[in-house]
Amino acid sequence: MSETSEAMRKETREFKTIRVEVEGPLGRLVLNRPERLNAVNATVLQELAEAARWFDAHRELRVVVVSGAGRAFCAGADLKDSPAGEGFARSGKSWLYRREVGQYGLRAADALEQMRAVTIAQVHGHAVGGGLVLTAVCDLRVAAEDTVFFIPEVDIGLPLAWGGIPRLVREIGPAMTKELVMTCRRFSAAEAKAMGFLNRVVAPSQLESEVNQLAADLIAKPSVPLVVTKDHALTTLS
Template identity: 70%
Template structure:
């Protein structure tokens, strides 16, 4: 039985035990703005009310998974800081990414990232919140936040440390260099790398394999692994990363870096 809900920037549907969450701003390479962050958190809560749901596939419409944070929908994309807003309002905006990432990661269903094209910055964080990751072999990954003059937020640092370790997290975040699907698989960040033509079918096959398994031990295994991962990273926290991000917005160096970065392109067309 199919079930859907209308959103502005994403598409969601549930077909029996499998749900699909599609980032749906293809004209912007699925850049993630404030509206999308709010809708992602709401979609996660909506999926959790579907008690027969077992798997949710997260993908992007068009030619990219996600170009990351939408610079036009953040203080770095504006000509001046949003000083007309109260500190509490600005703080709420700064925390949206972390709250969306936490909501997606804490969903009851097993989540699979289906990744093609670009996965940039916040797009990489969205991959990290998913339980499993299947990517096309022509995908491209990088984390440009430091080049933009800001730290990686949305809980990205602790999640990457958990998935790939401290040294590689430092390298990929501090150098902003691109890395390939094969490298991502070699460091344990992705589960499978497949030709683009096979990506959707491979993810659907994996989803069916999961839904064919007994539901209780699968759910317990997800919670058990996540609990162990949290215990291994005890003492780390990302609760204030939105505050740190907001602090960076007002820095002249950060604003100059953001302006320079916006002149760059993602292939044929810049999302900024």
């Protein structure tokens, strides 16, 4: 086997709630709880952080596409199985344990954001609450034109966690962040692009091909200035 074909061999790692693979310079991370619209629980968050470390171990990796299986990108925190949900609060676990689990979201978001590879969010269906935060941690964002976004945390009596407020402030500004978080209103992909949150909005049938082409365009660029640009953008916006 040649060095080139060896480098392009597909590698995967087994997780319970996500799928990950690397093929040469391109990686893919798929939220894989379609029966729950990819709602996020403690296991998902732990696995996202571990996946970020796994991706970083691949030195030739340049771009990672983040997407969701099934009908939605991510329906946010799974209130039936989440530190934010009533079931978890009534589980009998100690306050210290619950506080520790409550940090999983921030750690996962930080780990994804700080990966060396450039990340592209491929968003469809719904991106809700924590799912919108996961979109925000990606470097670039492409959404299907019928995607629905909203942040329902205030309506259900919770603050937006996982570093969501500062991340949204840096992307769309404080006024729009406060409006969307406080009102919990739904907004469209077109509005999300107009406020600067999305890079591109495309027809649902074109979403995958658009993201694949964007990934290919980035992979074709010189690697060092690409990574330095990502680092500078994060430093500027932090």
